[in-house]
Amino acid sequence: MPGSPPGPRGLPILGMLPFMMSYPERLMADWSKKHGPVIMVKMGPKNVVILGSSDAAHAAFVKNTHLANRPQDGLEIFAGGKGILFINSSMFHSEQRRFCLSALREFGMGRRTLEPKIVDCAAMLCDQIDDVCGDDIEQMIYVTMSNVISHLVFGHDSLNDNKGLCELLLRTIEPNKYNALAGILMFLPSLKNVPPFSTTTRRAIEFREDLHRYIKMEIDRHRASRDPNQPRDFIDKFLNEIEKIKNNVKGEILIELKDQLIPLVRDLFMAGTDTSSTTITWAVIFLASFPDVQTRLHEELDSVLGQSRTPSVSMEDKMPYMRAVIQETFRMRPPLPLSVPHVAQCNTTLMGYRVPKDSIILTNTWGIQNNPKFWVDPDTFKPQRHIDDLGKFIKSPNVIPFNIGTRNCLGQQLAKMELFITIASLCRRFWFTLPTGETPDLKGESTFILRPFPFNVVATKRV
Numbered sequence: 001m002p003g004s005p006p007g008p009r010g011l012p013i014l015g016m017l018p019f020m021m022s023y024p025e026r027l028m029a030d031w032s033k034k035h036g037p038v039i040m041v042k043m044g045p046k047n048v049v050i051l052g053s054s055d056a057a058h059a060a061f062v063k064n065t066h067l068a069n070r071p072q073d074g075l076e077i078f079a080g081g082k083g084i085l086f087i088n089s090s091m092f093h094s095e096q097r098r099f100c101l102s103a104l105r106e107f108g109m110g111r112r113t114l115e116p117k118i119v120d121c122a123a124m125l126c127d128q129i130d131d132v133c134g135d136d137i138e139q140m141i142y143v144t145m146s147n148v149i150s151h152l153v154f155g156h157d158s159l160n161d162n163k164g165l166c167e168l169l170l171r172t173i174e175p176n177k178y179n180a181l182a183g184i185l186m187f188l189p190s191l192k193n194v195p196p197f198s199t200t201t202r203r204a205i206e207f208r209e210d211l212h213r214y215i216k217m218e219i220d221r222h223r224a225s226r227d228p229n230q231p232r233d234f235i236d237k238f239l240n241e242i243e244k245i246k247n248n249v250k251g252e253i254l255i256e257l258k259d260q261l262i263p264l265v266r267d268l269f270m271a272g273t274d275t276s277s278t279t280i281t282w283a284v285i286f287l288a289s290f291p292d293v294q295t296r297l298h299e300e301l302d303s304v305l306g307q308s309r310t311p312s313v314s315m316e317d318k319m320p321y322m323r324a325v326i327q328e329t330f331r332m333r334p335p336l337p338l339s340v341p342h343v344a345q346c347n348t349t350l351m352g353y354r355v356p357k358d359s360i361i362l363t364n365t366w367g368i369q370n371n372p373k374f375w376v377d378p379d380t381f382k383p384q385r386h387i388d389d390l391g392k393f394i395k396s397p398n399v400i401p402f403n404i405g406t407r408n409c410l411g412q413q414l415a416k417m418e419l420f421i422t423i424a425s426l427c428r429r430f431w432f433t434l435p436t437g438e439t440p441d442l443k444g445e446s447t448f449i450l451r452p453f454p455f456n457v458v459a460t461k462r463v
């Protein structure tokens with residue numbers, strides 16, 4: 001009979017929960033160093049299994065098929081039980097995932113057809129930075145990434161002409177203590193009506209309802225103007241899908257699908273905006289903080305792009321240093337340091353240990369990517385570590401910002417394209433520096449997302 005994974009014992013009743021308030025990924029990395037790559041701790045009443053190596057993540061999400069559910073208690077305030085990000089694994093989830101992938105690909109995800117749109121969005125971002133620059137670059141990058149998703153889903157850059165939606169989405173990147181409390185609710189959902197958690201719950205529900213209202217307005221506009229023979233975007237494609245199966249399925253399934261479109265669109269925005277924009281923002285801070293790295297990146301960009309201002313992913317093979325900068329940014333500051341939680345749907349085993357049903361499974365992405373066992377001097381931003389002696393880029397199996405397995409990131413091809421084109425466009429146009437005497441705190445603020453603290457940057461035009 002396999003035993004439980006090892007791990008620190010924690011306090012009676014609360015377990016390790018009281019220690020989770022700041023940088024949980026760093027604390028968990030310390031536990032993993034002491035106890036091994038699969039550990040289990042108590043957080044309130046819940047068993048929490050923490051994966052501290054990419055082998056453990058592979059064993060959990062590729063070899064084992066029973067660890068792909070999501071926690072339902074506590075997170076329902078964000079998702080309302082629908083969409084794709086927070087629903088359990090099932091036939092329904094697989095179908096939704098297949099549909100999303102195929103629709104997003106049809107409208108350009110991972111294909112060259114989307115590239116001009118991302119190039120346009122990045123050029124617009126550079127123009128804005130030309131006009132003003134300072135501490136609002138994070139917001140500008142956020143709006144740019146929202147515009148890309150908006151183009152795929154709504155068929156237009158909604159944030160540029162929908163001030164209400166723009167302001168609502170921007171609320172997600174405002175620092176606020178209530179977001180930090182949301183993580184605790186996953187372990188102790190019964191606190192959701194107790195202050196100050198009740199404020200977190202209320203704000204999450206209000207945000208969700210406001211966002212749903214905006215998305216519904218878009219769907220109504222689509223219904224009124226669409227041509228089923230020429231779907232323009234993700235929403236049209238979904239409406240076609242509903243039409244197609246209308247006569248073939250039971251009413252119940254159809255209702256489920258109709259209720260699904262708003263949450264699905266919401267999840268694409270929520271999963272696809274903050275993650276990409278935070279990573280690009282981190283890249284800007286690192287480049288401004290490490291001028292030698294920036295100089296080397298400029299040399300590579302200038303030699304590959306020549307007189308042109310327009311980067312393309314087809315140039316990727318000629319830009320190993322750019323790829324190394326992106327991989328190093330992901331390594332040091334993964335936007336989701338503990339990935340997205342999974343749950344064991346039954347009693348199972350993992351690397352020889354017993355994992356009880358309903359255990360929460362966390363991939364400690366930050367811990368894996370900053371483990372001194374795999375990385376020399378992990379706290380230093382060193383893109384060169386991802387380049388071999390022949391000057392080629394080394395893709396690392398120990399950098400897993402999108403996680404692995406059946407629930408891995410559905411939008412990773414899009415994210416990679418956004419990052420490459422946007423960072424290349426920004427660096428082609430600007431030389432980033434820190435204002436004299438300012439040194440940003442590069443540790444960042446860790447809630448669900450690991451985002452930089454507010455910072456100032458000076459963008460000096462190069463071309």
Ligand code: HEM
Nearest residue numbers: 085271272275276339340401402403407408409410411415
């Ligand atoms: C730097 C950018 C991004 C990072 C680091 C990232 C990371 C992740 C991670 C760690 C997960 C959870 C994987 C797991 O549970 O095993 C995830 C899920 C997901 N991501 Fe991303 N993501 C990024 C961009 C995007 C974009 C641009 C989209 C939009 C199309 C997107 C859509 C999704 C969706 C829909 C899921 C849920 C998949 C499921 O539960 O089946 N992501 N992402």
